[in-house]
Amino acid sequence: xxxxxxxxxxxxxxxxxxxxxxxxxxxxxxxxxxxxxxxxxxxxxxxxxxxxxxxxxxxxxxxxxxxxxxxxxxxxxxxxxxxxxxxxxxxxxxxxxxxxxxxxxxxxxxxxxxxxxxxxxxxxxxxxxxxxxxxxxxxxxxxxxxxxxxxxxxxxxxxxxxxxxxxxxxxxxxxxxxxxxxxxxxxxxxxxxxxxxxxxxxxxxxxxxxxxxxxxxxxxxxxxxxxxxxxxxxxxxxxxxxxxxxxxxxxxxxxxxxxxxxxxxxxxxxxxxxxxxxxxxxxxxxxxxxxxxxxxxxxxxxxxxxxxxxxxxxxxxxxxxxxxxxxxxxxxxxxxxxx
Amino acid sequence: xxxxxxxxxxxxxxxxxxxxxxxxxxxxxxxxxxxxxxxxxxxxxxxxxxxxxxxxxxxxxxxxxxxxxxxxxxxxxxxxxxxxxxxxxxxxxxxxxxxxxxxxxxxxxxxxxxxxxxxxxxxxxxxxxxxxxxxxxxxxxxxxxxxxxxxxxxxxxxxxxxxxxxxxxxxxxxxxxxxxxxxxxxxxxxxxxxxxxxxxxxxxxxxxxxxxxxxxxxxxxxxxxxxxxxxxxxxxxxxxxxxxxxxxxxxxxxxxxxxxxxxxxxxxxxxxxxxxxxxxxxxxxxxxxxxxxxxxxxxxxxxxxxxxxxxxxxxxxxxxxxxxxxxxxxxxxxxxxxx
Numbered sequence: 074x075x076x077x078x079x080x081x082x083x084x085x086x087x088x089x090x091x092x093x094x095x096x097x098x099x100x101x102x103x104x105x106x107x108x109x110x111x112x113x114x115x116x117x118x119x120x121x122x123x124x125x126x127x128x129x130x131x132x133x134x135x136x137x138x139x140x141x142x143x144x145x146x147x148x149x150x151x152x153x154x155x156x157x158x159x160x161x162x163x164x165x166x167x168x169x170x171x172x173x174x175x176x177x178x179x180x181x182x183x184x185x186x187x188x189x190x191x192x193x194x195x196x197x198x199x200x201x202x203x204x205x206x207x208x209x210x211x212x213x214x215x216x217x218x219x220x221x222x223x224x225x226x227x228x229x230x231x232x233x234x235x236x237x238x239x240x241x242x243x244x245x246x247x248x249x250x251x252x253x254x255x256x257x258x259x260x261x262x263x264x265x266x267x268x269x270x271x272x273x274x275x276x277x278x279x280x281x282x283x284x285x286x287x288x289x290x291x292x293x294x295x296x297x298x299x300x301x302x303x304x305x306x307x308x309x310x311x312x313x314x315x316x317x318x319x320x321x322x323x324x325x326x327x328x329x330x331x332x333x334x335x336x337x338x339x340x341x342x343x344x345x346x347x348x349x350x351x352x353x354x355x356x357x358x359x360x361x362x363x364x365x366x367x368x369x370x371x372x373x374x375x376x377x378x379x380x381x382x383x384x385x386x387x388x389x390x391x392x393x394x395x396x397x398x399x400x401x402x403x404x405x406x407x408x409x410x411x412x
Numbered sequence: 413x414x415x416x417x418x419x420x421x422x423x424x425x426x427x428x429x430x431x432x433x434x435x436x437x438x439x440x441x442x443x444x445x446x447x448x449x450x451x452x453x454x455x456x457x458x459x460x461x462x463x464x465x466x467x468x469x470x471x472x473x474x475x476x477x478x479x480x481x482x483x484x485x486x487x488x489x490x491x492x493x494x495x496x497x498x499x500x501x502x503x504x505x506x507x508x509x510x511x512x513x514x515x516x517x518x519x520x521x522x523x524x525x526x527x528x529x530x531x532x533x534x535x536x537x538x539x540x541x542x543x544x545x546x547x548x549x550x551x552x553x554x555x556x557x558x559x560x561x562x563x564x565x566x567x568x569x570x571x572x573x574x575x576x577x578x579x580x581x582x583x584x585x586x587x588x589x590x591x592x593x594x595x596x597x598x599x600x601x602x603x604x605x606x607x608x609x610x611x612x613x614x615x616x617x618x619x620x621x622x623x624x625x626x627x628x629x630x631x632x633x634x635x636x637x638x639x640x641x642x643x644x645x646x647x648x649x650x651x652x653x654x655x656x657x658x659x660x661x662x663x664x665x666x667x668x669x670x671x672x673x674x675x676x677x678x679x680x681x682x683x684x685x686x687x688x689x690x691x692x693x694x695x696x697x698x699x700x701x702x703x704x705x706x707x708x709x710x711x712x713x714x715x716x717x718x719x720x721x722x723x724x725x726x727x728x729x730x731x732x733x734x735x736x737x738x739x740x741x742x743x744x745x746x747x748x749x750x751x
């Protein structure tokens with residue numbers, strides 16, 4: 074079967090995201106305008122650096138969730154655009170600080186901002202975007218929404234510190250891994266969905282919990298798939314963008330499952346290879362081999378699919394619409410990325 | 413004349429701050445309690461690191477300004493305590509990120525947090541405290557105050573980036589120096605005073621602009637004196653804590669004035685010595701000599717005194733009370749530190 078005979082998963086992915094982008098065309102244009110306007114500053118490094126990372130080809134997944142959640146509850150408005158922008162600024166600030174903390178050289182296939190402008194500018198422009206996110210939220214005038222996003226911001230930072238503290242831990246329990254990704258990733262997806270719902274007025278208040286549950290489970294599925302993709306997902310092709318977590322010595326679900334299912338020899342391998350002082354260049358290929366041969370790759374994707382299904386279930390209390398359909402398809406998309 | 417025959421400036425300083433601490437005893441106790449409670453987290457690094465820097469002997473100058481501003485407008489309340497705590501958290505987050513950016517080894521006479529827990533923990537715990545500051549502000553329920561502190565946070569980050577961009581600039585204009593310190597330091601003093609006033613109710617709204625002007629000018633005076641103290645102020649004793657700015661190649665008011673008043677030879681010295689690749693260990697002593705001999709030290713303090721006087725003038729529209737007297741004395745304190 075050739076790629077042209079049946080659409081590949083990559084094509085389906087593209088079509089779901091593109092469909093949602095089409096449905097949100099006006100809202101996304103308003104959000105892009107705010108993303109550019111609100112990163113403005115008389116200090117040139119600020120718009121240059123933030124423009125570099127903001128325009129580096131992110132999918133705008135989080136703003137799309139905010140916007141679609143609002144539409145699922147009756148409609149997006151100017152406040153929703155401000156919140157979608159704030160959510161993307163918080164995400165961008167996190168990326169800038171993450172790249173410094175992880176010493177990552179690449180982000181979205183380009184040189185990390187820190188490699189172009191330096192660590193210091195990345196730290197400080199991250200702080201600037203984070204503050205600007207709050208100014209945008211303040212402009213919506215809704216204390217309840219401010220609370221959601223400020224609480225989420227503490228939780229994200231807490232998750233990042235927790236991940237830092239877990240680095241180098243050989244026997245990271247699955248529960249601790251899940252607690253870390255719930256904090257560092259799912260909390261913002263959850264807040265993005267909830268804030269979008271609340272921005273839409275009364276119907277939004279009624280459905281905010283359901284959309285928050287959708288966002289949280291979607292975020293968990295998304296991060297688990299991301300962690301699977303870092304070992305090539307379930308495909309046998311090892312792309313260039315593989316092995317970042319491994320080279321940072323991070324335990325993630327694929328390694329946790331592979332280690333748990335492994336022989337004594339395999340466990341000894343993981344303990345040595347995830348210790349950065351003992352890791353060798355040849356270890357990544359063996360790690361991928363073990364993740365495939367123990368079925369850890371499939372088990373990881375199954376775990377992601379379970380969360381994506383929870384996300385879809387959460388939508389059932391909402392009135393059916395093209396928006397609930399699109400949000401549901403987005404959950405499928407998150408899992409299909411892994412294949 | 414011996415030190416015991418007449419109180420030294422250091423003694424007067426102590427007495428002014430101690431008097432204010434006494435007047436604010438109950439409010440400061442409530443603030444300290446919040447500082448500790450709101451840095452709590454199940455992730456041990458967070459309370460450990462933030463406790464280390466928060467309890468490292470800061471004077472709580474900014475929270476005292478918030479609290480005293482509220483009292484000058486009728487009284488502090490629980491909301492004022494939350495804001496005083498938020499202001500100190502924002503300040504602490506800034507210190508944590510500053511120490512990473514400046515690669516400073518000492519803070520308040522102790523090892524910088526980054527030297528104990530590492531740069532990464534300092535960046536992420538700074539983010540956490542910044543987010544917690546917003547959660548505290550949200551709890552006050554006052555959008556107008558949230559706007560003040562979120563705007564100030566953008567301005568601070570903008571000032572830090574501006575300072576970064578100015579590093580290594582040989583002929584930094586005085587106006588650019590003032591714009592940097594207004595953003596990185598005075599904006600938080602201004603917001604601290606304004607937020608305190610607004611937390612006090614109607615009288616506070618009436619006097620918020622005056623107290624904001626007080627805070628801004630006090631912040632300028634404070635930072636200018638800090639920059640003078642980095643070259644030993646006007647005393648001839650060179651303490652241990654001298655030369656940080658110099659070793660970072662930062663142009664500050666003392667060096668700007670000394671360079672402007674210097675001979676061609678002096679200008680060549682400044683251009684070489686503030687270039688980190690050409691600076692030698694012997695240069696600091698000569699820099700201090702030039703700052704003293706050109707009268708730049710005295711001129712710097714005179715500039716600080718002018719801002720302190722503006723701060724005091726701003727208080728004149730308020731009803732006189734022990735609080736306006738204490739705030740006025742605090743402005744004198746900021747300048748007297750330099751002698």
